[in-house]
Amino acid sequence: NAGVTQTPKFRVLKTGQSMTLLCAQDMNHEYMYWYRQDPGMGLRLIHYSVGEGTTAKGEVPDGYNVSRLKKQNFLLGLESAAPSQTSVYFCASTLAGVRRSTYNEQFFGPGTRLTVL
């Protein structure tokens, strides 16, 4: 099992350019998440998905779009990149919990470091 993989690992964009970050998991997880990590801010949830074909907004969704066309993939899009989107982006996935007492660990990818000039 490769676990959670992210493509690309690094990217530099100019303001206004667009790009798509790809997250893939081979663990048959239902839930997938996109976070951004900024110094002194911890991890903030951008968007998430509870199943194929579904997406929902997290804490900081503005400027991003997502799609979950296949269960194993979760794409994060930046239509018009801005310097404020310079960050490290992490994808995570987990099995769906059946009961409140059930916790299924979130598995994280290695991250994508994005710089917007």
Place this chain on the structure above:
Amino acid sequence: GNSVTQMEGPVTLSEEAFLTINCTYTATGYPSLFWYVQYPGEGLQLLLKATKADDKGSNKGFEATYRKETTSFHLEKGSVQVSDSAVYFCALRGNNRLAFGKGNQVVVIP
């Protein structure tokens, strides 16, 4: 809404010293609580968890006890090693997602 507060600033200590990182939370109901660790250049990994009040999570010498009365989940380790240098995040689970604290960088000096 749900939120997690971690103590401010990095933590620098010598090898074999005692480590404490404070974590308090605000949530409705009885959330599950977690500590995640991030080693340099990597994603986050689950370190330990507790799903109900008075539960103690433990792993790799680290411990944390879910204290409902003080809404806290402080992380402790009795004798740290250089290999424990990392960023530690406290988190709580609610509404199918995790809310993270801002993280604390721990640097252990030989």
